[in-house]
Amino acid sequence: MALEDTQEKAVRHAFGNVLSLFVLLLIGVFAFSIRLFSVIKYESVIHEFDPYFNYRVTQYLTKNGVYDFWNWFDDRTWYPLGRVIGGTVYPGLTLTAGTIWWILNFFNIPLSVETVCVFTAPIFSAFASWAAYLLTKEVKGVGAGLTAAALLAMVPSYISRSVAGSYDNEAVAIFALIFTFYLYVKTLNTGSLFYATLNALAYFYMVCSWGGYTFIINLIPMHVLLCIITGRYSSRLYIAYAPLVVLGTLLAALVPVVGFNAVMTSEHFASFLVFIIIHVVALAYYIKGILTPKMFKVAVTLVVSVGMIVCVAVLAILIAVVASSPTKGWSGRSLSLLDPTYASKYIPIIASVSEHQPPTWPSYFMDINVLAFLVPAGIIACFFPLSDASSFAVLYIVTSVYFSGVMVRLMLVLAPAACIMSGIALSEAFDVFGRSIKLQFPIGNQTDDVNAGNSSQVSTNNSVKQESEKTENTLKERPVKKSKKKEKEKEKEKEKSESTSITKQIEKKLLILPFEASLVAIVLLVLLGSFYVVHSVWAAAEAYSAPSIVLTSRSHDGLHVFDDFREAYAWLRHNTDVDDKVASWWDYGYQTTAMANRTVIVDNNTWNNTHIATVGTAMSSPEKAAWDIFNSLDVKYVLVVFGGLVGYPSDDINKFLWMVRIGGGVFPHIKEPDYLRDGQYRIDSQATPTMLNCLMYKLSYYRFVETDGRGFDRVRHTEIGKKYFKLTHFEEVFTTHHWMVRIYKLKPAKNRIRGQTKKSKSKTSTGKNNQKRGTRATKKNPYP
Amino acid sequence: MGRSTTAKEAEALVQSLRSAYSATPTNLKIIDFYIAFAVVTALIQVVYMAIVGSFPFNSFLSGLLSCVGTAVLAVCLRIQVNKENKEFKDLPPERAFADFVLCNLVLHLVIMNFLG
Numbered sequence: 001m002a003l004e005d006t007q008e009k010a011v012r013h014a015f016g017n018v019l020s021l022f023v024l025l026l027i028g029v030f031a032f033s034i035r036l037f038s039v040i041k042y043e044s045v046i047h048e049f050d051p052y053f054n055y056r057v058t059q060y061l062t063k064n065g066v067y068d069f070w071n072w073f074d075d076r077t078w079y080p081l082g083r084v085i086g087g088t089v090y091p092g093l094t095l096t097a098g099t100i101w102w103i104l105n106f107f108n109i110p111l112s113v114e115t116v117c118v119f120t121a122p123i124f125s126a127f128a129s130w131a132a133y134l135l136t137k138e139v140k141g142v143g144a145g146l147t148a149a150a151l152l153a154m155v156p157s158y159i160s161r162s163v164a165g166s167y168d169n170e171a172v173a174i175f176a177l178i179f180t181f182y183l184y185v186k187t188l189n190t191g192s193l194f195y196a197t198l199n200a201l202a203y204f205y206m207v208c209s210w211g212g213y214t215f216i217i218n219l220i221p222m223h224v225l226l227c228i229i230t231g232r233y234s235s236r237l238y239i240a241y242a243p244l245v246v247l248g249t250l251l252a253a254l255v256p257v258v259g260f261n262a263v264m265t266s267e268h269f270a271s272f273l274v275f276i277i278i279h280v281v282a283l284a285y286y287i288k289g290i291l292t293p294k295m296f297k298v299a300v301t302l303v304v305s306v307g308m309i310v311c312v313a314v315l316a317i318l319i320a321v322v323a324s325s326p327t328k329g330w331s332g333r334s335l336s337l338l339d340p341t342y343a344s345k346y347i348p349i350i351a352s353v354s355e356h357q358p359p360t361w362p363s364y365f366m367d368i369n370v371l372a373f374l375v376p377a378g379i380i381a382c383f384f385p386l387s388d389a390s391s392f393a394v395l396y397i398v399t400s401v402y403f404s405g406v407m408v409r410l411m412l413v414l415a416p417a418a419c420i421m422s423g424i425a426l427s428e429a430f431d432v433f434g435r436s437i438k439l440q441f442p443i444g445n446q447t448d449d450v451n452a453g454n455s456s457q458v459s460t461n462n463s464v465k466q467e468s469e470k471t472e473n474t475l476k477e478r479p480v481k482k483s484k485k486k487e488k489e490k491e492k493e494k495e496k497s498e499s500t501s502i503t504k505q506i507e508k509k510l511l512i513l514p515f516e517a518s519l520v521a522i523v524l525l526v527l528l529g530s531f532y533v534v535h536s537v538w539a540a541a542e543a544y545s546a547p548s549i550v551l552t553s554r555s556h557d558g559l560h561v562f563d564d565f566r567e568a569y570a571w572l573r574h575n576t577d578v579d580d581k582v583a584s585w586w587d588y589g590y591q592t593t594a595m596a597n598r599t600v601i602v603d604n605n606t607w608n609n610t611h612i613a614t615v616g617t618a619m620s621s622p623e624k625a626a627w628d629i630f631n632s633l634d635v636k637y638v639l640v641v642f643g644g645l646v647g648y649p650s651d652d653i654n655k656f657l658w659m660v661r662i663g664g665g666v667f668p669h670i671k672e673p674d675y676l677r678d679g680q681y682r683i684d685s686q687a688t689p690t691m692l693n694c695l696m697y698k699l700s701y702y703r704f705v706e707t708d709g710r711g712f713d714r715v716r717h718t719e720i721g722k723k724y725f726k727l728t729h730f731e732e733v734f735t736t737h738h739w740m741v742r743i744y745k746l747k748p749a750k751n752r753i754r755g756q757t758k759k760s761k762s763k764t765s766t767g768k769n770n771q772k773r774g775t776r777a778t779k780k781n782p783y784p
Numbered sequence: 785m786g787r788s789t790t791a792k793e794a795e796a797l798v799q800s801l802r803s804a805y806s807a808t809p810t811n812l813k814i815i816d817f818y819i820a821f822a823v824v825t826a827l828i829q830v831v832y833m834a835i836v837g838s839f840p841f842n843s844f845l846s847g848l849l850s851c852v853g854t855a856v857l858a859v860c861l862r863i864q865v866n867k868e869n870k871e872f873k874d875l876p877p878e879r880a881f882a883d884f885v886l887c888n889l890v891l892h893l894v895i896m897n898f899l900g
Contacts, residue, residue, distance in 0.1 A: 191864070191871060191872065191875075192875075192883065193857070193860050193861075193864070193880070193883035193884060193886075193887055194883045194886065194887075196860070196887065197883070197886060197887045197890055200890070201890070234871065235863040235869060235871060235872075236871060238859070238860070238863065239860045239863065239864075242856045242859070242860070243853070243856055243857060243860060243887060246849055246852055246853040246856050246891070247853065247887075247890065247891055247894070249849065250845075250846070250849050250853070250891070250894045250895065250898060251894055253842070253845060253898060254894065254897060254898055260841060260842075260845075263845065282859075287801070289868075290801070290804040290805065290807075290808075291800055291801065291804055292800065295796070295797055295800045298793045298796070298797050299797050299801075302793065302794060302797065
């Protein structure tokens with residue numbers, strides 16, 4: 001009988017394992033496929049802005065090898081400063097894609113670098129789903145793991161940053177994040193040093209990939225502290241944490257971007273502090289173990305009095321050192337996470353990035369949808385029973401909810417936590433409902449005395465024995481191993497305790513709900529899941545698949561495709577010299593260097609605020625002053641993006657306020673009130689003269705009146721103020737088909753004619769009059 | 785009065801610590817000695833840095849962290865090998881030592897890379 005039992009159990013285990021493997025495979029394929037909408041709707045192209053930089057770096061890596069990449073100094077951007085790519089880029093993503101390309105080429109599969117880059121993100125999202133399965137399996141069990149993996153495969157927040165073509169750091173970083181957490185929890189559960197080593201290596205991969213690694217190195221110490229304070233210190237905690245700190249700090253210092261920041265900045269201090277604390281606690285426990293209780297009390301009083309003095313002294317020194325730096329040792333971006341108003345007060349560049357704004361309430365529902373309701377249920381489920389792993393999951397969700405409220409970009413960190421919690425909640429719910437149905441289903445069940453009411457007095461010995469016999473009736477995602485163990489526990493419990501009254505401990509309760517109620521509940525839960533799936537697929541197809549380099553719009557006469565950006569970059573690539581410098585607002589820097597292959601003045605890295613302010617000042621100044629600034633930077637071409645003809649709202653006129661603010665922050669002669677009429681930026685007839693004379697206005701609206709006769713701007717919904725004017729220092733060289741990108745060339749300086757002392761540049765609109773001597777007639781600009 | 789009682793208490797504490805410690809098995813004492821050696825080396829390095837200055841900071845960091853790291857790993861080994869530790873009673877000490885060696889290998893590989 002026992003042998004049959006074990007054989008049956010083994011067969012069931014095998015069946016369960018094969019089933020879970022199959023489901024995982026399906027989840028991986030699903031995660032990959034749902035991100036392919038943009039490839040189907042448009043083409044296999046790299047999206048947006050930042051991915052173009054990563055793509056260019058990957059191209060360089062594949063062409064020149066690792067050593068050149070590591071030491072690369074890029075002189076085609078931030079002219080004339082250049083940029084040290086090797087020291088300022090997180091190499092994880094490019095090295096990963098480069099390795100994949102190299103392996104594929106080694107096996108003579110000739111995929112281009114672009115294809116590899118485009119499809120890296122979907123592949124790693126499949127890996128991330130599997131990592132989420134592993135993590136949730138450690139926290140709760142196989143069923144919760146599968147549910148969490150399925151939820152993560154299609155959560156819209158993660159899809160938005162990892163579609164095919166979104167070749168950005170988060171594509172691999174989220175996988176690294178979840179995998180590092182999985183290894184940490186696994187080490188915590190098993191206490192094996194082998195997993196601690198793997199944990200440090202996974203953390204190294206995370207540091208290589210994304211600046212968000214500081215989240216890990218602050219969350220794990222927080223969790224360790226929480227465990228110590230709640231009395232859950234164990235030697236497994238020490239093994240999980242201490243090697244990670246030492247190895248992790250060393251590995252983080254190996255990455256050039258981080259370097260010595262790994263030991264010097266406040267972002268890492270929490271880990272060192274908790275490192276010291278855990279050693280003190282470990283020592284205390286060790287001494288407690290080898291001394292008698294009386295002696296231990298003596299030791300405690302002695303040590304506490306002496307140790308307190310030492311601690312206070314050390315803390316005072318530390319605080320003095322940290323407080324002496326103006327930002328208390330934190331970097332600007334991290335400080336803006338803790339104090340959300342910091343960036344808008346001190347660093348307008350950080351405040352201007354749209355991803356750094358706080359999210360709105362609807363964006364929560366759009367991005368994690370149904371999970372927003374399931375997360376609280378998951379948090380409660382984590383407390384029954386509370387283990388180290390489930391306390392970690394709760395801490396993770398709480399901190400990520402806070403940070404997602406500060407910055408919309410960090411909704412991405414919330415997504416895996418929400419999926420884990422929801423997976424736990426759904427799995428527990430299905431557990432209860434399935435059990436209720438199974439026990440009350442009128443097939444082959446001899447005992448009718450199973451209580452139909454909502455009680456815990458149910459399950460006499462008889463019905464418990466029935467459970468152990470009813471083994472065929474398992475639902476798909478049930479953790480088979482776990483339910484058997486639970487039933488065995490219940491048997492033992494029932495035999496020990498005489499009364500079947502409502503017991504205090506939750507583990508002894510076998511919650512059985514009414515049959516109809518559980519049936520309806522299961523149907524409703526499946527319906528909820530289907531809403532989630534429908535919404536996720538819709539979001540992936542419609543909302544998050546736009547490559548933003550190609551735009552489409554539907555009108556009554558069909559589908560219009562706006563490929564103006566690539567048109568402009570291709571023109572630049574073919575019609576200008578290789579060494580020509582192009583000036584534009586920093587949004588387009590990466591795309592210009594990657595697609596047009598020309599040197600730019602500022603790009604999306606935004607590391608030098610003064611340089612950006614210079615360009616911003618030039619765009620806000622009148623033509624002559626702007627020409628002077630651009631000429632001093634050796635600029636040949638100026639590129640502006642203009643959406644007025646077609647109604648494209650993200651054009652440079654809408655971004656103009658940031659040019660004024662950033663420029664005005666460094667050059668005080670640019671004053672924002674000069675451009676405002678009644679507190680608003682206007683370009684119609686009510687606009688201020690400074691606005692109507694600035695370079696951005698002129699370059700955007702030059703000859704715009706020729707399109708429809710009255711110069712109606714479709715984005716601002718007004719006619720423009722100054723319609724007829726000529727450009728004195730710039731000449732238009734290219735305007736794309738829908739007027740979305742306009743390229744101008746700087747006119748060369750006029751030759752000075754011998755014998756004349758007049759200035760070689762024509763009259764400016766700020767009203768400086770030239771001294772004219774000689775017979776040259778004054779050229780008056782008839783269109784001021 | 786108070787001082788003498790605290791002094792007597794301190795003496796008694798030290799005595800009981802010493803007697804309790806001498807009861808530990810020899811292999812654990814060897815590991816403890818190794819830990820003490822690593823920590824002392826780390827302290828010597830810090831003192832040396834304070835005297836001479838921290839110019840090749842990466843060398844200082846790698847030296848210090850290698851001592852601290854191997855001490856931490858030895859503590860982990862001691863935890864896993866200790867017979868009185870109920871959580872690890874079905875972990876064979878050979879496996880614990882193998883993990884210790886592996887982690888040390890990774891640590892020293894990183895150190896040698898960082899030493900500069």
